[in-house]
Amino acid sequence: GAVVSQHPSWVICKSGTSVKIECRSLDFQATTMFWYRQFPKQSLMLMATSNEGSKATYEQGVEKDKFLINHASLTLSTLTVTSAHPEDSSFYICSARATQGAGTEAFFGQGTRLTVV
Amino acid sequence: EDQVTQSPEALRLQEGESSSLNCSYTVSGLRGLFWYRQDPGKGPEFLFTLYSAGEEKEKERLKATLTKKESFLHITAPKPEDSATYLCAVQEISPGTYKYIFGTGTRLKVLA
Numbered sequence: 533g534a535v536v537s538q539h540p541s542w543v544i545c546k547s548g549t550s551v552k553i554e555c556r557s558l559d560f561q562a563t564t565m566f567w568y569r570q571f572p573k574q575s576l577m578l579m580a581t582s583n584e585g586s587k588a589t590y591e592q593g594v595e596k597d598k599f600l601i602n603h604a605s606l607t608l609s610t611l612t613v614t615s616a617h618p619e620d621s622s623f624y625i626c627s628a629r630a631t632q633g634a635g636t637e638a639f640f641g642q643g644t645r646l647t648v649v
Numbered sequence: 650e651d652q653v654t655q656s657p658e659a660l661r662l663q664e665g666e667s668s669s670l671n672c673s674y675t676v677s678g679l680r681g682l683f684w685y686r687q688d689p690g691k692g693p694e695f696l697f698t699l700y701s702a703g704e705e706k707e708k709e710r711l712k713a714t715l716t717k718k719e720s721f722l723h724i725t726a727p728k729p730e731d732s733a734t735y736l737c738a739v740q741e742i743s744p745g746t747y748k749y750i751f752g753t754g755t756r757l758k759v760l761a
Contacts, residue, residue, distance in 0.1 A: 538692065564747050575736065575753040576693075581746070625692045629747055636681050636740055638749060640692035 534560045536628050538641025545616055545648055553611045553644045555626030561606040562628035566638065567599075570623045582609050616648045651676045655737050655752035662727055662759050670722040670755045672737030680740040682720050683749065684713050687734045696722075696735075727759045 535558040545551050555565060564583050568576040580596075582588040582603035590596045598620075600612040609628075613620055623645055627638040652675045662668055674682065681700050685693035697706040699715040706713045710731065712723040722735055734756045738749040 536692075566749070573756075576751045578748065578751075581748060623690075627692075627749075636747065637683050637695055637698045638747075639695055640685070643690070643692045645690070 534628075534630060534639040536562075536626065536639045536641045538626050538644055540644060541642055542645040543647070545646070547617055547648055548615055550612055550614045551616055551646060553613075553624055553626070553646075555609045555611070555628065555641050557607045557628040557630075557639075560628075560630045562609075562630060563606065564629045565603055565609040566627045566629075567601060567609075567611050568625045568627070570625060570643075576625065579611075613646065616646070618648045621646055621648045651739070651741055651750050653737055653739055653750050653752040655735075655755050657755060658753070659756040660758070662724075662757070664728055664759055664761050665726045667723070667725045667727070669724070670735055670757070672720040672722070672752055673718060674720070674737075674739045674750075675718075676739055676741045676750075678742035680742045682715055683738045683740070684711075684720070684722055685736040685738065687736055687754070693736055724757070727757075729759045729761050732757055732759045 537556045539554045567579045579594045580588045580590045582601045584603050588601035603609040625643040627640045629638040654673045656671045684696040687693040697713040702717045704715050710725050714721045734754040736754045737752045
């Protein structure tokens with residue numbers, strides 16, 4: 533199956549600093565990638581949709597200046613949490629949808645546990 | 650408004666006790682319905698895609714079915730390793746967008 537690699541798996545940062553999370557599709561090209569946030573025992577909350585070479589589309593209530601998304605190539609998207617605060621601590625997950633192929637399913641990375649202290 | 654509702658929220662089964670998880674959805678046009686499995690602290694793992702009413706997919710002890718309003722994930726003779734949260738998602742036919750709408754999941758615990 534298609535593989536999506538997300539890095540790092542976990543990160544601890546100080547309040548006020550920025551953190552970058554990478555999401556790579558390893559064996560397929562992904563025109564569209566999605567970034568989610570997940571709170572304990574809750575479902576996935578879509579933060580933004582990114583398309584290669586264009587600006588990300590953010591969901592209502594998500595601060596685009598705080599959560600910077602870049603999708604510079606067909607295999608890489610990054611999420612940068614700027615000026616992180618403890619309330620940004622969460623589990624962040626990316627997914628990628630293949631440009632070509634029979635299905636329209638998206639494949640997920642392993643997730644990144646962000647803790648802001 | 651597009652919606653996905655999963656039931657039950659949580660389910661405890663004895664090993665070997667078969668059961669079904671439900672995913673009800675409301676979309677104007679269905680592009681696809683997806684089932685994922687998520688283990689604690691991990692990203693969701695893709696299981697199945699269903700496209701049209703009447704379609705069925707199977708994988709080991711899991712079988713997914715689809716009607717015009719809901720999907721079922723049938724688990725036959727489950728084992729403890731099937732314990733996980735099962736997520737359902739739908740994708741609406743909408744030009745230029747491929748958003749997935751997720752349900753809140755069913756937390757399955759299979760006891761040995």
